[in-house]
Each structure stands twice: as structure tokens, then as C-alpha cells.
Amino acid sequence: MVVGAGGGDELKLLGVWDSPYVNRVQIVLNLKGLSYEYVEEDLMNKSDLLLGSNPVHKKVPVLIHNGKPIAESRVIVEYLDEAFAAGAGGSTGASVLPSDPYERAVARFWAAYVDDKVGSPWYTILFARERGEKVEAAARAISALETVEAGAFRDRSSEGKTTNAAAAPFFGGDSIGFVDVVLGSYLGWFRVIEKMIGVRIMDAARTPRLAAWAERFEAADAVRGVLPDDVDKVIDFLQAFLH
Ligand SMILES: N[C@@H](CCC(=O)N[C@@H](CS)C(=O)NCC(=O)O)C(=O)O
Known part of the structure; x- marks a missing residue:
């Protein structure tokens, strides 16, 4: 049970x-x-709580806010951004989606791209039987990251001026935003994949800006301790799930 500073939010x-x-x-x-x-x-x-809260997909995550369930991670993130904007319910006021409608659309575009082109191969790498299929899926994920590296970084300062010399530290600009949390959430698994099939997905040689971004992202207070960092523990857990 959780009560935000604004009171009453569970x-x-x-x-x-x-x-x-x-x-x-x-x-x-x-x-x-x-x-x-x-x-x-x-x-x-x-x-029963999961099955009742997400009867369509029966998947996690589900967020239950004051008894009302919200499913699908990107939907949940957008919901949190709207329901807990600027100080509401004890929120720090940090925004994940940009306030400008166009920039919001661009962030949604890249977030959807990442889940489609990196998330789908991730599933294949985990669940395909043949190693060749896994390696081929990893190549698709790497190619998608090259596209993200070339297209999604915003070279903007917090004032919104284009500063090619000094790229913003995050996709969200000076702070972590929507694309950061969507792509960043796979980073622990990239290490797991490297151990599983010997392919490095996030490679500084291929995507140097993304590799540097990944280090910044994982060092952020909000991220530390969240992503799985014990590769063997993840692999053991996955094996138990697959058998
Ligand atoms: N598109 C969903 C994907 C969620 C998802 O795949 N969750 C997995 C765990 S990583 C799950 O609950 N799987 C259970 C199942 O497939 O039965 C989202 O973004 O929330």
C-alpha cells in the first residue's frame, strides 16, 4: 500500500x-x-489478481492504481506521466514524455520501433530452439540499434537549440525520457544474451554513442538496482521457465 505525498494514491x-x-x-x-x-x-x-487485471494478455507488468488496472508497459509509462505530472500525488514532477506534441510523437515513434525491432528479436533469442535462429535474431537487433544510433539521438541542449558539438546525454534531452526507459530496460538482457550465444548486441565498435549512453543510463539513480545484473541468475531463471 502506498500513499503519495498528495494522499490517497495506492x-x-x-x-x-x-x-x-x-x-x-x-x-x-x-x-x-x-x-x-x-x-x-x-x-x-x-x-488471480494478474489474470483478472490483464485478462486479454495475462502478462506483466500490470499497474493497479487505486484499484484500477492498467496493462502494457508503454501504456503504463504514459499513464504514470499523465496521472502523476508535476507534483501530483507526491510525484517529483519529472516528465518522461516531452511536452511538445511533435516531440512526443517522435519519442513514441522510436519507443515503438525499439520494442518492435529489439524486443521481438529478444523473444526469439530466448525461445528459439536453434542457435542459428538466435544469432540471426541478434543480428536484427544490432541492425535496429544502428538505426537508433543514426536517427534517434536529439542533438539538443535543454534550451532546445541544436548543438551538434555537445549532444544531449539522453534521448529525452538532459534527463531520462520515454525512449531512454524503453531501450534502457533491455540493457541487462544484452549481457545475458552475450553469455548465452556469444553475440554482443550493444557494441561500442558499432554503436559508440549508444554504448556511452548505456553507461550513463545505468548509472542514473532511478535505474541503479532495477535492471538484473546477475547474468547467471537470469539464465538459471530462464532455464527453469523453459523446462
Ligand atoms: N507488450 C508487453 C509485453 C509484456 C511481456 O511480454 N511480459 C512477459 C514477461 S517479460 C509475460 O508476462 N509473459 C507471460 C506470458 O507470456 O504468459 C508490455 O510491454 O507490457
Whole structure:
């Protein structure tokens, strides 16, 4: 049970600890300084609360705000941004989506691109039987990251001026934004994939700006301790899930 400084807001998050989709919601809750009750789900024995809260997909994350469930991680992140904007419900006021409608659209475009072109290969790498299929999926993810590197970084200062010399530290500009949390939530898994199949997805030789961004992202207060960092623990957990 959680009561924000504004009083009365109860936030409950149904998740599994190593899910990038859950982790991105946790990062946004941290960015906004919102406390919440975290409920670890067993995906092989889903709770009635999960099945009842997300009857369509039956997946985590689900955020339950004052008894009302919201499913799908990017929808949840956008919901949190709107429901807990600028100080509401005890929020720090940190915004994840840009305020400008055009920039918001661009951020949504890249976030959707990342989940489509990096998230789908991630699933294949985890669940495909053949190593060749996994390696081929990893190549697709790498190619998508090259596209992100070339297209999604905003060379803008906080004043919105284009400054090619000094690139903004995050996709969101001077602070972590929507594209940052969506892409950043996969970073722990990139290390897992490297151990699983020997392919480095985020490679400074191919995508140097992204590699530098990844270090900044993982060092941020809101991120530290959220992403899974014990590669062997993730692999053991995955094996148990696959058998
Ligand atoms: N598009 C969903 C993906 C969520 C998802 O794939 N969750 C996985 C865990 S990483 C899950 O709950 N899987 C359970 C199942 O497929 O039965 C989102 O963004 O929230």
C-alpha cells in the first residue's frame, strides 16, 4: 500500500524481477519518486489478481492504481506521466514524455520501433530452439540499434537549440525520457544474451554513442538496482521457465 505525498494514491505493480517491461515501469516510478507495492508474480502459476487485471494478455507488468488496472508497459509509462505530472500525488514532477506534441510523437515513434525491432528479436533469442535462429535474431537487433544510433539521438541542449558539438546525454534531452526507459530496460538482457550465444548486441565498435549512453543510463539513480545484473541468475531463471 502506498500513499503519495498528495494522499490517497495506492499503486501496486505486478511484475517479475527480470522483465524489461516491468523494469521500465519501476524506473519511471523511481524517476517520479512514487512509492508502490511490488508483487512478484509466478508466470507458471499466475495469480488471480494478474489474470483478472490483464485478462486479454495475462502478462506483466500490470499497474493497479487505486484499484484500477492498467496493462502494457508503454501504456503504463504514459499513464504514470499523465496521472502523476508535476507534483501530483507526491510525484517529483519529472516528465518522461516531452511536452511538445511533435516531440512526443517522435519519442513514441522510436519507443515503438525499439520494442518492435529489439524486443521481438529478444523473444526469439530466448525461445528459439536453434542457435542459428538466435544469432540471426541478434543480428536484427544490432541492425535496429544502428538505426537508433543514426536517427534517434536529439542533438539538443535543454534550451532546445541544436548543438551538434555537445549532444544531449539522453534521448529525452538532459534527463531520462520515454525512449531512454524503453531501450534502457533491455540493457541487462544484452549481457545475458552475450553469455548465452556469444553475440554482443550493444557494441561500442558499432554503436559508440549508444554504448556511452548505456553507461550513463545505468548509472542514473532511478535505474541503479532495477535492471538484473546477475547474468547467471537470469539464465538459471530462464532455464527453469523453459523446462
Ligand atoms: N507488450 C508487453 C509485453 C509484456 C511481456 O511480454 N511480459 C512477459 C514477461 S517479460 C509475460 O508476462 N509473459 C507471460 C506470458 O507470456 O504468459 C508490455 O510491454 O507490457
